[in-house]
Amino acid sequence: MTRTKWVAAAALGALLMAGQAVAADKKVVAVSIPAADHGWTAGVVYHAQAAAKEINAAFPDVEVIVKTSPSATAQVSALEDLSAGRKLDALVILPHTSEELTMPVKAVKDGGAFITVVDRGLNDPAIQDLYVAGDNIAVGKNTAKFLVDKLGGKGNLVVLRGIPTVIDDERIKGFQDGIAGTDLKILDIQYANWNSDEAFKLMQDYLAKYPQIDAVWANDDDMLLGVLEAIKESGRTDIKFALGGNGMKEIVKKVIDGDAVTPVETPYPPSMIKTAIYMTVANLVGQAPVRGNVKLDAPLITQANAAEFYFPDSPF
């Protein structure tokens, strides 16, 4: 309850200061994202900071502030802090959880800010002005399509899935839909928690269990690293393809180098935060209307277009 009051107070403060902000020359865009605790979130932090730097340099009258938070509670506090000191013209947020962040974001909106939500939606979609996300179903489906094509619609597959979440379910569903009606057979599917070590062990076990595997799909690149190591160590040559997903730079590099086992990749790019920040700023400075839902597709990354998805300086 006290928190709600604080948020309300902060929002009120922001409202009172709105008058002054019109006179001020800088438009403030706050970016609130999870702190880097694994590869993908590290990528989000990298791209958010890159966007802030580029925009602050390009538009002197815009100030982009990036705040990272290690937990949902910390993110709620960060929103309060961000909106307490000054009027926010826009907020770009990748929420830790939908439930806890919905009301605090609404408070910021009530303060007059343009709200851009990225990746994970809020409980009330009416709060957001712009929604930017990737397409997890397409991650599975496009990978499946590639395998159906290349294996001639026939073969034995093993799949490694992540942590039981909506993201994981959607990717698996897309994949299963993609191979439906073909003679591609999923021999086995198990959780490896998006962790390279667990994927290494699981792949070793798959290799021990099945004498003939045509392709492996790990629904995330961290896991693919473990899979590739297990295959390499076993010396098995029956595996024609080992594919991942997410757009990790190590894997995109393999695609660029024309790797035979991992010739393609599907992105669920952390750079979507950058897309969202740029669109939000476009609305502020260029009067380019951007309201709506933007779903970034997960096109197959091949040698031809891989450069577009390769960020050698990013940690991911």
Place this chain on the structure above:
Amino acid sequence: MSAVIQSAPPRRERDFAIGWADAGPFLALAALLVIGFLINPDFLSSTNLSNVITRSAFIAIIAVGATFVISSGGLDLSVGSMAAFITGVMIMFMNGMVPHLGTWSVPAGMAIALLAGIACGLVNGLIVTVGKIEPFIATLGTMGIFRALITYLSDGGTIPIDRSLREAYRPVYFGTVAGIPIPILISLAVAAIGSFILYKTKYGRKCAAVGANADVARYSGISIIKTRTIAYLIQGACVAIAAICYVPRLGAATPTTGLLWELQVITAVVIGGTALRGGKGHIWGTVAGAVILELIANLMVLSDFVSEYLVAAVQGVIIIIAMLIQRFSNSK
């Protein structure tokens, strides 16, 4: 192979039941092997067994150290994060040394890893003994610290090993000597040294005495601070050795390296017959415990009748049954 050494329990003056208590984890291990074979004959193939035992080496090595800590009445929750932190420090050091030392940076990195491990162990030990903080809380604190440090060092991403070192270092995990994978040999060596220290030296007896009853130990002139701190030092060194074997497997450190290893380590120690409240430690039982844990996970994948959603539940049940087998063999 470990059973051979086990069959000569070093201190059996109290009663003969100790022989049975020590055999408990090995009975459970044997039962598991039989069940595994019945479920899927591939289970006993030499490739599969050597994969699984090699994989269990990290947990086994760390758990040997944990046997000292737990036997002396302590606990260490930080080992997983510590392993990740040491891995990160080691890889960064090796990468930095490549221009000067070439492939010699691998042994140099190993030395740094050991130093880092002992330093981390010393920190844990001093906080617990001199600082007089409950081991659970003290090491929960350092667990967070080590995890944050590896996340910071890697910017949340990965710290990969230099390409030029990759091939040179690879055999430490993937190589074999006389057909036995090197990590297995290292964990046997660590366990052999560990059991020598715990059963044959004065320090080992002090360790068990402090764990069994700290007050009595103090009255008999044993320094609790020294004994427990040394146990944490041994733990740190064991984590470093595990990290040294771990690096060549995937060639990178990430913020998720070693996640939840502490729980596997503690489970291995307890399955091995060492009581969580301290007292007599069972090094070879601990090693068997680590292998049991890994075999259970392996069996879950090789069998077809466990739904992927229920794997963790079945693993839990098997661990409890393994403990029960032990309990009954104890009471005989």
